Amino acid sequence: MTVDRATLMIAASETDANLYYATRFIAPDPFIFLEIKGERLMLMSDLEIDRARSQASVDRVLSVSEIERRVRAQGGADPGTVEVVHAVLHERGVRRLLVPGNFPYAHAVRLHDLGYQLETKQEPFFDTIVAGGEQACDPHHEGSGPLPADRSIIFDVFPRSGQTRYFADMSRTVVRGKASPELKRLYQTVRDAQEETIGKVRDGADGAKIHQRICDRFEAAGYKTGLVNGRMQGYFHGTGHGVGLDIHEAPRISRSGTPLQEGQIVTVEPGLYYPGLGAVRIEDMVLVTLDGCRNLTQFPKTFELD
DSSP states (O other): OOBSOEEEEEEOTTTOHHHHHHHOOOOSSOEEEEEETTEEEEEEOTTTHHHHHHHOOSSEEEEHHHHHHHHHHTTOOSOOHHHHHHHHHHHTTBOEEEEETTOOHHHHHHHHHTTOEEEEEOSSSSOOEEEEGGGGGSTTOOOOSOOOTTSEEEEEEOOBOTTTOOBOOEEEEEEESOOOHHHHHHHHHHHHHHHHHHHHOOTTOBHHHHHHHHHHHHHHTTOOOEEETTEEEBOOSOSEEEOSSSSSEEEEESTTOOBOOTTOEEEEOOEEEETTTEEEEOBEEEEEETTEEEEOOOOOOOOEEO
16 A cells, blocks of 8 residues: 655754654654654664653654664665665655655655655644644644534644744634533643743743643642553643744753743643543743743633633
């Protein structure tokens, strides 16, 4: 069977906003990301594979070394990065690839030589998110089809100024109709966590400690995080990130967070995701000041819509 097209990125997510957005995983060295028929894959070295499997927001994390051994067993020479990608794509019948504008040229040439058709897309690489119901429980699902009534719907918009090239970033969660009591509690828990976080943002505040506090708060409220039936649920992304010429940049309010500095603009975006119940994410941009922060996002937070 031939798949129409796959998305491919090869970069270090520590410095590549698109790859971090796709995986919510920070790594200093380049790795491979593929999205094939809606399934998001990471191909990782032995050094990072365990951490990726526990932290990344993807469907599967594959072992590069296992793929390399399979290629050698089939009589191939020592495979490089592109040969590893080729092995995965060939198994799935993919011949067309969508890659970002900064995709490595040498890899593009080699893939072309192997018979792949490459297409590029300019920034931002990912589209605005409008995802409802079960789709909203995947933080990266762009959303498709009808929006369900009485279920949570997440909007995540990140416009970029054509004049200055700077980004903005905002998320809201709404219900078209009436939310269940359980979903109302989920929403209020996230909103209270966001308000607490905004109150802690200031010059010198430690992003890692702020994030851990929110993780602990959710756990104490009974919202557990972990794999259930092979799917992550709970709170499994960072609490915030810098916004500027990249949509996701330093500093981070996450496990790898660093002290915040006056003048930085960061998001505050806690979220909870539970298939069957629903998902909530609320995101504002704030300006870090010496004694606190100033919220730059004025759009209202209205949960239930008539």
